Amino acid sequence: QVQLQQWGAGLLKPSETLSLTCAVYGGSFSGYYWTWIRQPPGKGLEWIGEINDRGRINHSPSLKSRVTMSIDTSRNQISLKLSSVTAADTAVYYCARYYHDVLTAYYGSFDIWGQGTMVTVSS
Amino acid sequence: SYDLTQPLSVSVALGQTARVPCGGLNIETKNVHWYQQKPGQAPVVVMFRDTNRPSGIPERFSGSNSGNTATLTISRAQAGDEAAYYCQVWDSNTVIFGGGTKLTVL
Numbered sequence: 677q678v679q680l681q682q683w684g685a686g687l688l689k690p691s692e693t694l695s696l697t698c699a700v701y702g703g704s705f706s707g708y709y710w711t712w713i714r715q716p717p718g719k720g721l722e723w724i725g726e727i728n729d730r731g732r733i734n735h736s737p738s739l740k741s742r743v744t745m746s747i748d749t750s751r752n753q754i755s756l757k758l759s760s761v762t763a764a765d766t767a768v769y770y771c772a773r774y775y776h777d778v779l780t781a782y783y784g785s786f787d788i789w790g791q792g793t794m795v796t797v798s799s
Numbered sequence: 800s801y802d803l804t805q806p807l808s809v810s811v812a813l814g815q816t817a818r819v820p821c822g823g824l825n826i827e828t829k830n831v832h833w834y835q836q837k838p839g840q841a842p843v844v845v846m847f848r849d850t851n852r853p854s855g856i857p858e859r860f861s862g863s864n865s866g867n868t869a870t871l872t873i874s875r876a877q878a879g880d881e882a883a884y885y886c887q888v889w890d891s892n893t894v895i896f897g898g899g900t901k902l903t904v905l
Contacts, residue, residue: 711894785847791841
């Protein structure tokens with residue numbers, strides 16, 4: 677059974693860079709898109725961006741300038757960096773998986789999620 | 800940009816049917832996915848591609864999508880169904896989430 681395990685620093689100061697890693701265990705890494713989603717306390721879900729096993733990246737327009745995503749296929753890991761954080765970036769950050777069928781242009785649901793990492797930005 | 804509108808809250812009596820709507824312009828042309836999120840937990844997909852239940856999701860959960868509204872229906876609501884529910888679509892290679900609906904089972 678596929679599991680996503682994520683980790684990273686939970687407390688940052690304003691202007692620092694958020695750094696999270698998500699490891700994929702127990703299943704295929706290739707053929708899927710790996711996504712970052714965040715949820716501020718008491719609020720809804722916000723998509724950050726995605727990367728596939730070939731390194732194709734797609735970002736949310738609102739965060740694009742601050743987001744860096746990478747993939748390590750040898751370790752089945754994806755990473756997220758978000759620069760110049762502010763209090764508004766305080767949230768639980770999730771990694772998640774979805775399947776995209778290029779031929780039919782079907783975008784699947786996020787069927788597997790990491791456990792979430794609470795990141796707090798405070799001076 | 801494309802917007803999805805959900806009511807902040809929906810209440811249902813125990814054992815009755817709950818309907819959680821998700822509004823969007825011509826949403827019927829899109830594949831809608833639904834997630835259930837309980838406090839302190841990651842979301843779980845309960846419906847994908849409008850009407851499809853993942854394995855392990857009770858048959859009490861069903862979905863529909865027509866016109867400008869997609870709907871998640873929960874029949875014979877149980878206390879364990881109390882959660883936030885989010886609809887989600889793709890638009891122009893971007894993920895769009897609805898604001899979420901808190902379902903309360905009375």
